[in-house]
Amino acid sequence: MGTVNENELYSIGDVARRTGLSVSAVRYYSDAGIVTPTEQTPAGYRHYDVQAIARLEFVRTLRELDAGLDDIRRVLAGETTLHDLAAAHLAVVEEQTRRFHARRAVLRSILRQDTPDGQVVLMHRLVSMSDEDRERLLDEFWAEVSEGLDVNPAMIDRLSQTRAVLPDDPTPEQLEAWIELADLVRDEDFRAAVRSHLREEYSTEAGRIMSSSSMLDSIDEGTPIMAEAMEARRAGIPVDSSRARDIADRYSAWLSGVCGKPDCPEFRQQSAKQLRIALELHGTRNAEADPHWESPFTGPHDRYLDLVATINGHPTSDELVGMMADQVPYAWLADALRASASSSEPGTAA
Template sequence: MSADGFWSIGELAERSGVTVKTVRYYSERGLLPEAGRSAGGHRRYGPEALDRLRFIRSLRTLDLPVPDVGRVLDDEGALEDVVAGQLRELGSQLAALRWREAALRLVRDCAPEERAGRLRLVGAVTTPPSTDALARFWRRWLPPRLPARVVSTVLEQTVPQPPVDPEPGQVLAFARMHAFVSAPCGGDDRAQPAAHRTSGGHRPAVLYEGLDEAYALAAPQLRAGRAPREGEALDCFVAAYARSSGTRDTPAFRRELGRVLDADPRIDHYWQLAAEVFGPDHTTAGAAHDWLLASLHSQLDPAAA
C-alpha cells in the first residue's frame, strides 16, 4: 500500500490472488468502484476493495452471471432471489442431461436395425422435452369453448410431465407420444366422441367436470386390481353423461350410453404410451374410462360379464 493508503490495480490483484485483467474487467463493469486516480491517471483502490473483490469472486465461483453479481452487490437482499433463479436454471439443465443420458442408453441398448428409427423418434423431441405438442393435441380433441378451468383439469389428467429421472423406456414412450400427436389428424368432427358435439343440447363442460370425479372414484378400484363392478364410481360416470345431455339416468339411458360409447373413436395407443410415461403408480384417465365402461356393460349384461 502506498503512502496515501491506496493500492494500485497491480497491488490489489496480487493481494486478492487474481490477475490485473480480472480487476480491470470488474472495474469497467462497475462492480469494483475506484477510490480515485493517481497523478498519472492510474486506478487506485482502498482497502474495502479487497473485501468487495473477494465477495465478487465468491459469487462468480457459484457461476452467477455478472449482471446478477451486480444486483447482489447493490442489494444483498437480492441474493436469495438470484440463488433461487440459478437453482431453477440448474434444475432444467440437470433434467436435460438426465433425458439425454436415458436417450443415449435407449439407442445404445437397442438392436442395430432399430437404431435409425429410434434416433428419428428421440431426435424429434427437444431436450429437455416439451409437452406443448401433447397439449395442442388435447385442445384440438376437446370440444370448443370449454371453460379454462375444465381445460386445465383435462390437461393435468392427459398430458404426462416428462419424468425427472427417466428410464430409456419412458423416453421411447414419450417420443412415440410426440410422434403420435404430431401426425396429421384431419380435424373431421367424426374423429371426436359424440358427447363433444354441442348439438342436441349437450353440455360438454358439465360432462368433463363429472368425469373428473368419476375417474377419481374409479382409480382406487383399478389400483386394487378389482374387476369392473357397479357402485358409486359407475353411478357418477353415468350421471355425468346424463346431466350433460339433460337426461335422467334410467336403464334405457344406460343401454343407449353403452352403445354410444362403444361407437366412439378411441385413442388407446395414446393411453398405453401415457401409462408408461406416467409410471405404474398413476391411473390414467383412459384406463379409468375403460374400467367404467366395462362396469357399465357388466351391469347391462351380467351373464356376459
C-alpha cells in the same frame, strides 16, 4: 478469512491468502474495477482493508456460481439484488440440468437397442422440446380430432386433460413412450379413428346424456363418496356400522339422482347387485380365463392412454385392470348397501 484488524491494511499477498484467490486474480478484479484497493502506494503496492477483503470473498463466491463480471458489478453497485441474481442464475442452471438429463436419456436409449439414425434425431428433438412445445403438440391433436363434432366441449376438455409430462430425468422407457406418442398424435389414421370414436360414443342421444355437463358434475360429486368408502374398507369399518350406513345413504342418494330413480330398499339391493357385477368384471375375470372378456378400457385411443401412463409413471390399462378390485370398494359398498336396505327404515341422505 481469519482474524483481521479493522483498521489495518493488508498487502495483496495477504489478501490472496485470506480469500483463497491468487494474487493475479486479486489484481485482475482491481484492474477491472470490481474491488479496487483501499490504498495504492506511489511504488504501485496495493493494500486492502477488511471491507475490501470481504467484498473479494463475495466476488469469489459469485464467480464460483458462474456469475459474470457485469452481474457482479451490478450487485456490488446496488443496481440489482443478490436475490434477483440468484434467481436468474438458478433458471440457467435448471435449464442446463434439464438439457443434461435429456442428453443422458437419449444416450441410455441408444445403448438399450440398435436405434436407427433417424430415430436418434427424433429422440433428441423431442426430449429437447420445452414443456410448452409438448403441450402445444397435444393441444393441436385434440383441437383437430374434436373440431366440428356435436360433442359437449366439457367432455372434450375432460378427455384432453389426460396429458403426458416428461420428467426432467426420464427413463429410456419414458423417452421411448414419448417418441411413440408424438408419432401417434401426428398420424392421420389415428386422428381419424379417435375422431370417429368420439362421434360414435358422444354424439348419440345416449352419449350426449352421459357426457352432459350435469352428468359430468354428478360423477364428480360421487368421487369423494367412493373415496370415503375406500378409506372405510381399508380401515376395516363393519358394513353394518353407523359410519357405513352414512356412506351407503349418501352413495344411494347420489346414485338415485344420477339414474332418476327413487332411493328405496329395492333400489339399494339392485345397486348392490350391479356393484357385484362390476367387481366380477374388473377384479376376477381376465382374457385368459374368459376369451370373450373385454377390457373396460376400449377405443382407438387406448394406446394413447397407455403411453401417457408410462410417461407419467402411472399404471397402464392392463395393470389398472388388475388393480381395479383393490382400488374401488365394490364389495364393501355393495354389502353396506344391502345392510342399509335390510333396515326397517332405509332413510335418506342429505
